[in-house]
Amino acid sequence: MEQPPPQQPEIEEARRLSWGDLPEEIIMEILVRVSGRFRAQLKCVNKSLLSLIDKPRFAREILDKINKSVDKDKYRGLVLSEQNNGGYLVRSVALSGGDVSLGEFDFPPEDNKLCSKTLHLFNTCHGLVCVAHQGSLYVWNPTTRECRQVTECVANQDLFGIGFDPVSDDYKIMVAPSRRYFRCQSYQVPKVFSLKNNSWRLVQGFPDRSFPYEISYGTHATTINEIAHWDATEKIICWANRTIQRKKRIVYFDFTNEEMGTLPLPYDDDDDGMITSLAAFSGCLSMIHYNGTVADDLWIMEEYGVKESWMKLLTIDNLFVEDLALIPLCWMGDEIVLGVEGEPFLIIYNPMERTHRRLELCGVNPRSTIIPLLDTLISPNATA
Template structure:
C-alpha cells in the first residue's frame, strides 16, 4: 500500500472511482488522505456520475412483500435479459403497516415511509450498499384539530445544490384550508416550510411517485371540475421547488386514476393505461412523452397477457418491461417479439396490495451517500 502513495493523485482518484462501495469503505483505513478523499462530497458525486453512465454498474432494485413470510425482501439484479440475481440486501427495519411504501430511489439512496393509517411520521433515508440509514426528524407542519392518514411524499435530487430532498404535502383533511408544503434537505438535516402553491388537485396514487431528472411526478385529478373530473400529472422540481401541471393524452384526460400509472422509458416519462383486453383480460397500453414539458404523447405499444396485466413497473436497458401480472407473478415482456418471460418471482395477487407497492422495481447504482451518517 505504501507504493500507492507514489502514484499521482489523479491516477489514484481514477482507480478508486472504479471500485465498489464496500471496497471503498475498507480503503478508508489505508491512510488519512484516502479517508479524506473517499468521504469528500466531490468524490462521492464523481462516483455516482460514473456509475450512472456505466453499463456495468447499474442494477435493478427489486422489493417484494412476501405474504407467506410477512416481510419485505430486497434484492439487486443485473440489468440483463435474464435479470440475474446480484445480491440480497439486509433490510433492518420494521413497520407499523405490513410494509413500507417506497417514496423513491435516487443515486443509491432509498426513501421509505411508514405513514399510512397511523399517527406516526416515520420517514427513513437508507443506503443499503453501505448499510447506513438516517431517520428524518418529525415534520414541522402539524394540525391541532385533525391529522392526515396519507400525506403526499416525494423524493428527488437537487442537481444545483447536489442535495437530496423529501417533499411533503400536508393538509387538515378539509377543502377549506389549502395544503401546505415542506421540504427536508439532507444537507441541512431539517424540514423547511416553503411557499410553493399546490395545484388544487388530489393525488390519488400518493404511494406511486416517479422521479425523472430530479422532478417528482404524481398522478392527480380535480374533483371539482364542472361536468366531471380532469386527470393529469402534478410535477415538483426539486431544484426550483415549484409545482407544475402536465396534461395527459386527450383520450385519457377523464380516465380513472386506478387505471393509470407512471414509469420511465429511457430518458422519457411514460404513462401506463390499463384496460379490458380481449376475452376480458386486463391489457396495458404504454404512452411516452418524447419531449419533456411538451404534452405530446405517443402510444408505442400495448401489452395483452393471458394472465392479465396488474402493474407495469420498469423498463430495462434492452427495452423490455418488467411487470406484475394479474396473478401476482413478476414477468418481463419483450414488445418487439411480444414474448413473456417468467422471472420465477411471486408476490400478492390482491388488487389493493398489487397497486400499493407489493412489488417495487427501479434502477439502482451503488453510492457512498450517507457515508457520514451516525447510524449503522
C-alpha cells in the same frame, strides 16, 4: 476459536493492490466499472481508499459517469419490500444475464425483519430511497447501507418524494396529503424538507390552503430530471352548474424552484383509458396507459414538458392476464423488464416477437412493493 469468514476473491485481490500509488483518475475509472456494493466493500481495504470513497465529490463524480454511460441500465437494480410474518422484509433484486438474484437489506440498520405494518418505500433519487417506517421518515442508501432519520411523527397517510436541487446542491423531500386526508384542512398544504438545512417549510402557491390534487396513498413518485411526478386527479368545481369534474393529471414537484404543476398528457384528458403507472424508462418520463382493451400502451416523453414529444413506444399485449399494474423498469438486451405491482414476479417482454416470460422472485410473497434503484455511493448524511 471460530475462524472469520473468508473474504470474497475480489476483496482479497483489492487488498493486494497498491491503491495509494494509483492516480485518482485511474481509481475512478476502476470503481465506475464495478457494482456499488463492491465499491462500498472497498472502504475496508485501506484508509486512503476509505478517505477517497467517503468524499461527497467522489460519489458525485461516479454518479455523473454512470449517468453519462451508454449502458446505464447495468447500474440499475430494484428494491423490494414485502410483508413477512406480520412484519416487512426489504430485499434487493439484481438483474443479470436474463436471470434474477435476491439479497436482503438491513433496514433500519439494526433491524432486518420489521415487526411493523407501516413500512412504505416511496421513491428513489440518485440511489437514495425515501422510506416511512413506524411514524418516522428516513433517507436510505441500500448500496452503502447508510440511513438517516429525517423526522419523527409523520402522518401514515402522507405522500413523500425525494429529489435533488442542483442549484443549492441539496436533497429535498416533498410531503403532500394523500386522498385519505384530502378533507382534512391541516394536511392540505404541501411541505418541503431540506436535508442540508435540516428544516421544513411550506410550499408556496396555495394561498387558500387548498391542495387541488387527489393522489392515492401508496402511489410512488417517479423522479426525472431531479423532479418528482405522481399520477393524480384534479378536482375542478364548475360553479355555473354546480358540478364537480375530475381530470387525470401528471403532477410534478420541482425541487429547485419548490413549485408544483402539471405536465400535458399525450391524449385528451377525457380519454376513457387510465394511467396505470408512471416510471423512468430509457432516461425519459414514461407511462403505461390502459387503452380499454386487453393491451397497455407504453408512452415516453422524449422532450421533457413538451406535449408533442410524447411517443407511443409500443403496445404490450399477449400477456393473457388482465388487471396487471405494469411498471416499465429497464431494457435487458432487446427485451423490456416490467414490474408487476403486488405480484412476486417480473415480466420480460419481447416487443419484436410480442412474447413474454416470467421471472419468478422465489420466496417473495404477493402484495410486494418494488421500485427501481440506481447503484451509487451518495450518502444521506453528506449534507447533514
